[in-house]
Amino acid sequence: MKYRLSPSILAVDFGRLAAEIANVEKAGASYLHFDVMDGHFVPSISFGMPVLRAVRACTRLPLDVHLMIEEPERYLRDFRESGADLITVHVEAVRHLHRIVTGVRELGARAGVALNPATPLCMLDYILSEVDLVLIMSVNPGFGGQEFIPASLGKIRELKRLREERGLSFEIEVDGGIGLSNAQDVIRAGADVIVAGTSVFGGDIGENVRGFQKIFEACEKESLL
Numbered sequence: 293m294k295y296r297l298s299p300s301i302l303a304v305d306f307g308r309l310a311a312e313i314a315n316v317e318k319a320g321a322s323y324l325h326f327d328v329m330d331g332h333f334v335p336s337i338s339f340g341m342p343v344l345r346a347v348r349a350c351t352r353l354p355l356d357v358h359l360m361i362e363e364p365e366r367y368l369r370d371f372r373e374s375g376a377d378l379i380t381v382h383v384e385a386v387r388h389l390h391r392i393v394t395g396v397r398e399l400g401a402r403a404g405v406a407l408n409p410a411t412p413l414c415m416l417d418y419i420l421s422e423v424d425l426v427l428i429m430s431v432n433p434g435f436g437g438q439e440f441i442p443a444s445l446g447k448i449r450e451l452k453r454l455r456e457e458r459g460l461s462f463e464i465e466v467d468g469g470i471g472l473s474n475a476q477d478v479i480r481a482g483a484d485v486i487v488a489g490t491s492v493f494g495g496d497i498g499e500n501v502r503g504f505q506k507i508f509e510a511c512e513k514e515s516l517l
């Protein structure tokens with residue numbers, strides 16, 4: 293499948309963590325999105341290494357770790373050793389982005405960079421060729437269940453255009469407020485990976501994941517026309 297779903301476990305019922313992860317894996321999710329919040333970069337606090345290790349132990353899905361934390365450079369090795377396959381940092385949270393991206397790759401993980409809704413793409417001008425993934429936030433980070441910010445679509449289109457223009461191959465991931473009703477718009481704009489929390493873990497997980505897959509198949513057909 294050309295497009296990929298990364299369910300965000302922020303929205304999971306934590307009393308049923310292992311079973312729900314097994315459900316999304318069985319239903320065909322591609323990655324598992326792990327939202328780390330520190331109460332500084334974003335208002336809330338979520339979870340960290342011990343939970344990541346528990347998640348690592350119960351799935352073979354690649355773990356897509358989204359660090360919404362200040363000074364992420366202090367914790368990169370710990371997250372890698374706890375099971376992260378992809379580590380994404382926010383450009384707004386760091387001073388030495390190039391060093392961090394290089395450091396993540398030296399640890400053997402894939403490196404992602406994330407942009408808040410109001411942060412322009414030009415912040416990535418001199419790092420784009422070094423990253424494996426760009427995460428476009430389509431809500432202000434910090435909480436699940438928020439409404440998708442429509443201006444994100446233009447930003448995704450522009451990023452896809454930049455990728456083509458420069459002949460690069462990083463993945464474009466979009467996170468926040470995405471459900472079955474707007475996933476098609478997000479993919480048509482240029483997303484390769486969709487992050488979804490509430491719209492995967494609210495209700496019947498298998499049915500929700502299959503709903504996304506149907507949309508992905510339709511978009512793939514459309515892109516081949």
Ligand code: DX5
Pocket residue numbers: 300302303325327358431432433434435436437438467468469470487488489490491
């Ligand atoms: C928001 C997180 C998201 C969040 C998405 O700060 O980065 O990954 O879990 O949740 P939904 O899909 O509910 O908007």
Ligand code: ZN
Pocket residue numbers: 300325326327358467487
């Ligand atoms: Zn996230």
